[in-house]
Amino acid sequence: MTLTRRKFLKAASVAALVVSARPSAGRAFELKGRMSPGPKALQAGQWGMGVDMNKCRGNCRDDCLAACHEIHNVPYIPKPEHEVKWLFLEPYENAFPERSHRFLSKRVREKNFFLLCNHCEDPPCVRVCPTQATFKRQKDGIVMIDYHRCIGCRFCMAACPYGSRSFNFRDPRPFIKKINPEYPTRHRGVVEKCNFCQELLEVGRIPACVEACKEGVLTFGDLEDPTSVVRELLSEKPHIRRKPDLGTGPSVFYIT
Amino acid sequence: MLEKTLHGGKGYWIWVFALAVCIGIGFIAYLYQLREGMWVTGMSRDVSWGFYISQFTFLVGVAASVLMVVLPLYLHDFKAFARITALSQFLAVGTLLMSLLFVFSDVGMPMRILNVPLNPTPGSMLFYDTVFLPGFMLLNLIIGWTAMGAEKREVPLQWWVKALIYLSMPWAVVMHTVTAFIYAGTPGRGFWMTAIMAPRFLVTAFAAGPALLIILATIIKTLTRFEVTEKAIQKLVTIMLYALIIDVFFLGVEYFTVFYAHIPEYALTFQYLFLGINGNCALVPWYWGMNIAILVAIGLLVIPGARTSRPVLVAACVIALIGLWIDKGFVLVPAAFIPNVFGRIMEYPPSWVELTISLGIYALGTLIITALYKVVISVREETEIL
Numbered sequence: 001m002t003l004t005r006r007k008f009l010k011a012a013s014v015a016a017l018v019v020s021a022r023p024s025a026g027r028a029f030e031l032k033g034r035m036s037p038g039p040k041a042l043q044a045g046q047w048g049m050g051v052d053m054n055k056c057r058g059n060c061r062d063d064c065l066a067a068c069h070e071i072h073n074v075p076y077i078p079k080p081e082h083e084v085k086w087l088f089l090e091p092y093e094n095a096f097p098e099r100s101h102r103f104l105s106k107r108v109r110e111k112n113f114f115l116l117c118n119h120c121e122d123p124p125c126v127r128v129c130p131t132q133a134t135f136k137r138q139k140d141g142i143v144m145i146d147y148h149r150c151i152g153c154r155f156c157m158a159a160c161p162y163g164s165r166s167f168n169f170r171d172p173r174p175f176i177k178k179i180n181p182e183y184p185t186r187h188r189g190v191v192e193k194c195n196f197c198q199e200l201l202e203v204g205r206i207p208a209c210v211e212a213c214k215e216g217v218l219t220f221g222d223l224e225d226p227t228s229v230v231r232e233l234l235s236e237k238p239h240i241r242r243k244p245d246l247g248t249g250p251s252v253f254y255i256t
Numbered sequence: 257m258l259e260k261t262l263h264g265g266k267g268y269w270i271w272v273f274a275l276a277v278c279i280g281i282g283f284i285a286y287l288y289q290l291r292e293g294m295w296v297t298g299m300s301r302d303v304s305w306g307f308y309i310s311q312f313t314f315l316v317g318v319a320a321s322v323l324m325v326v327l328p329l330y331l332h333d334f335k336a337f338a339r340i341t342a343l344s345q346f347l348a349v350g351t352l353l354m355s356l357l358f359v360f361s362d363v364g365m366p367m368r369i370l371n372v373p374l375n376p377t378p379g380s381m382l383f384y385d386t387v388f389l390p391g392f393m394l395l396n397l398i399i400g401w402t403a404m405g406a407e408k409r410e411v412p413l414q415w416w417v418k419a420l421i422y423l424s425m426p427w428a429v430v431m432h433t434v435t436a437f438i439y440a441g442t443p444g445r446g447f448w449m450t451a452i453m454a455p456r457f458l459v460t461a462f463a464a465g466p467a468l469l470i471i472l473a474t475i476i477k478t479l480t481r482f483e484v485t486e487k488a489i490q491k492l493v494t495i496m497l498y499a500l501i502i503d504v505f506f507l508g509v510e511y512f513t514v515f516y517a518h519i520p521e522y523a524l525t526f527q528y529l530f531l532g533i534n535g536n537c538a539l540v541p542w543y544w545g546m547n548i549a550i551l552v553a554i555g556l557l558v559i560p561g562a563r564t565s566r567p568v569l570v571a572a573c574v575i576a577l578i579g580l581w582i583d584k585g586f587v588l589v590p591a592a593f594i595p596n597v598f599g600r601i602m603e604y605p606p607s608w609v610e611l612t613i614s615l616g617i618y619a620l621g622t623l624i625i626t627a628l629y630k631v632v633i634s635v636r637e638e639t640e641i642l
Contacts, residue, residue, distance in 0.1 A: 081300035081602075090598055097599030098521065124443050130382040131371040151371050152294075152364020155382055157304040161444025163597040167304060167364065169295035188293035189364025246443040 037139075040204035045224025046121070046141035047196050048251040049210075050233040051114050056217040058112055065089070067212035068194070073185045075168075075175030082169040086194040087116045087209055096242060113254065114217070116209075117164040117194040118242065119143045121249025125156035125165065134191070141223075141251065142196045152189040161243050162250070165193045223251060257404060260634035261627045267479070268630070275623040282616010285609050286361060294364055296609040302602035303593040307586075307610045308362035311617070313435060314464070314585030315355040316385075317457060319348035319392060320432040321465020324495050326421055336488040342632045343476075343484075344469060345400035350625035352393035357617045359385075381441060384434035392431050395424050400628070408635045432457050439592065447525035447592040450513075456506045457584070463499035464580040466492040467573040472629075474570050482633045486564075493569065497557045500550055500576060507547070525591050528601070536601040539591060542582050549579030 037043060065087045068074070075084050093100035095113040123143050126136050133149035134156055136142070157165045171188040179185060183199060186192055197207035205211070210218040221228030230253070233239075239253040264272075289296050299306045325344040328334035360366055377383050402417045436454035443449070470492055473484040514523045527533060529543040553576035562568045590604040 079295075081302070082295050083301055094598035094600060097597075100599070128380050128382070128442070130377050130380040130386070131368075131375045132377050133371070133375075149368070149371055149375070150365065151368045153359075153362065153382065154304045154364070155380070155438070157301075158445065158592075159442045161597055163302075166301055167294070169299075169301075170293040187365075191364075243444065248443065 038202060042201045042204055042206070044140045044222030044228075046222065046251060047119065047201075048221065048223035048230050048253065049116075049196075049207075050219040050221075050230045050239070050253050050255060052217050052219070052233070052237075052255040053111065053113065054255060055215045056112075056114065057215060060214070063212045063214070064114065064209035064218065067208040068197075070178070071180050071197075071208050072183055072195075073172075073176050073180055074192075075172035076177065077170070077172075077175050084166040084168060084172060084192065086166075086192070087114065089113065090115055096240070098243065098245075099240070108256075114209075115162070115164070115242075116252065117143060117196075118162055118248065118250030118252045119194075119196055120251065122247065124159040124161065124246075124248060128155045128159040130155065137198075140201075142198050143193075144195055144198065145190075145192060147184065147186050147190050147192065150190040152191065154191060156191055161246050161248065165191050167191050257401075257408065257631050257635065260631045263634070264630065271626065272623065275619045275626070278619035279616050279623065282613050282619060285612035285616065289361070289609055289613060290366070296607060298605050298607040298610060300602060300604070302596040302600070303590050303604035305362070305589050305593070306604055307590075307606040307614060308358045310585045310587075310589040311614060312355045312358040312362075313457075313588065314581055315351040315358070315621075316389065316432055316435045317461030317580075317584060318465050318468060319351045319355070319396075320428040320458070320461045321469075322348045322396060323425055323428040324462050324466055324492075324499075325469070327425060328491065328495075330418075330421055330425075334491065336485050336491060339636075340469065340473065340484055340488055340492075342400050342404055343472065343629065344465070345396040345403075346628035346632065347465075347469065347472070347625060348396045349393055349400065349628060350621040352389055352396075353624055354617050354621035356389055356393075357620065358614070361613055361617065381434055381437045385431075385438065388427065388431040388434060392424065392427055395420055395427065399424065404632060404635050408639060410639065429458065432461055439588070442592075444597055445592040446519075446521035446523075449522070450510060452506050452510055456503060456510075459499045459502045459506060460580050460584055463496050463503060464577060464584075466496040466499075467577045467580070470496075470573045471570055471577070474566060476629065476633065480633050480637070482636050489569075490563070493557060493563050496573070496576065497554065500554050500557070504550060504554065507550075524595055528594055529587065529591055533595065533601055536594075536603055538603045538605065539587055539594075543587055546579045546582040546587065549575050549582070553579060 068087045069076070069085075072086060074086050077083050089112040091110050091112055092104070093109050095115055100109065119142055121141070123134075123136055125134050126143060129135075130153060131149050131151055133146045133151070135144055135146070137144055152167065154167055157167060168186055168188045168190055173179075173185055176185060197205070197209075200207060206220050207218075210220045219229045219233055221230035223230060225231060233255065234253060237255045239255050241250045241253055244250065297306065297308075322344045325337050325341050329337040329341060360369060363369060372383065372386050399417055399420050403413060406413050406417075433454045436457040439445070439448035440450060440453040470489055473489065477483045511526070514526050517523075524533070528536065529539055531537070532540050553572050556562050556568060556572035556575070563572070594603065595601050
């Protein structure tokens, strides 16, 4: 049999398909079992947070933010255009622009609200990501980012209606005051945001901001569990969410 | 046939050299951006997409307009277009190459770009663009190249090339529709959340492509012995004119909906574009310019005496092209981020680095188009089918 160019190409392309299809199937099999949670890990159906703005005095306001940004190696970049922030404060009129109106009292309008990723039930950022670098974790609903897979296309930033995502416009490392060796730093060119302290939940601790807040403003718990602190709070007090009309299902609730 | 690109007059080589210099400057600027990170662009946490993604969007449209040439020729047997299909197809090859390079320049981690094909994600609209753009580029390169080969040997087109041409027709529509879906599917960006986006993408594409083709055909006519017939040019004018009029209608429908209903989420960006908000008005002259340019172009093209005069026609095409470029290639992308999700106005001026890289990419695309056109013109000059 003579090997013509056509036959060779045909055989080569079939071989390439077979080779490329196999390893992924094998890898998924391997990972099973190794990824089970540790004995102390906190688990939930959908983690959620309650923010009781009546309790927030605002004069200690850097505590929760600093706690988060320190342990997660979030850089402090002075230029607002290139800022990276996981937790941040915005006045009511900016946190809830669609609810703001001219008859609001000055006190309410200018009150700073504690904002973070909403870990939505149906997150648009996850829907648009072309590499699945950002994904919603099945077991507890946390919206996560794989910093090693993200290509930095920023489609998720366009899709997020909450401005929760930051892009590393520059190398973040020189802007980190003290590097926490327990958590990775990021590279320039990737997107990052709040991860509900997934790394602390794994070892049985609650998120750093909740731990840091001494006023009891922040409550954290399982939204699927009717007896959780968050659910109890929601059943007792009136609450709002950011842009609920978009149907994203935010998991962060504000008691006002 | 490729050897044809190596034989040219003095003017040809000066042009190629000038483009090469621009490519070099753009490449150096890209290396700077690669080393420093995206902070050297004008983009920010609030306006996270800018000039690069705008150019990508505009150029995909120009490529999709191939449909306006192959459809009359192959479905309606409009023979006058037989001489310009290659020009249109090779234009698509160049513009799609540029589109892809613009996306590449925009990502923060270009070395990871293969993560897109390695993790195919059908839920992401960007995934479809990574499939349809290179596909359409390849399709047009193969069709255009084999068609020129057939012309050179004076034999009819092979059956499979014809099959590919028929495939390329729906492909063009789908390709540009998925580009529109990148924008039209993002909750929270009221400016983009409109079902008219994809239809408007198609009509602006079908106006921009013929406008550019008429300009290019006129340049070729003055520089070489190859001339596109007046019949073909006038057909392109008709297509462009209808597309522009439909675009004005679509724009009007959009303006009515946002301004009459006046839902802030949808109306604020338009308010910013037409009047500015709190003294922020960087895009106001551009947006008015876009609306006026399209109306002026229509005005010039509806006058029979004007559209048959080549200088007036070319002027109308240039005006239309400027308007269409402002629309899709300058305003559409950044404007959706103004006001931002917090209701604040953060404006976006592209930086010099961004503009220099863009110049380099445009020069590279132009070089490719020049080379491919050189082949077309040389083959035609040889076979004397002018």
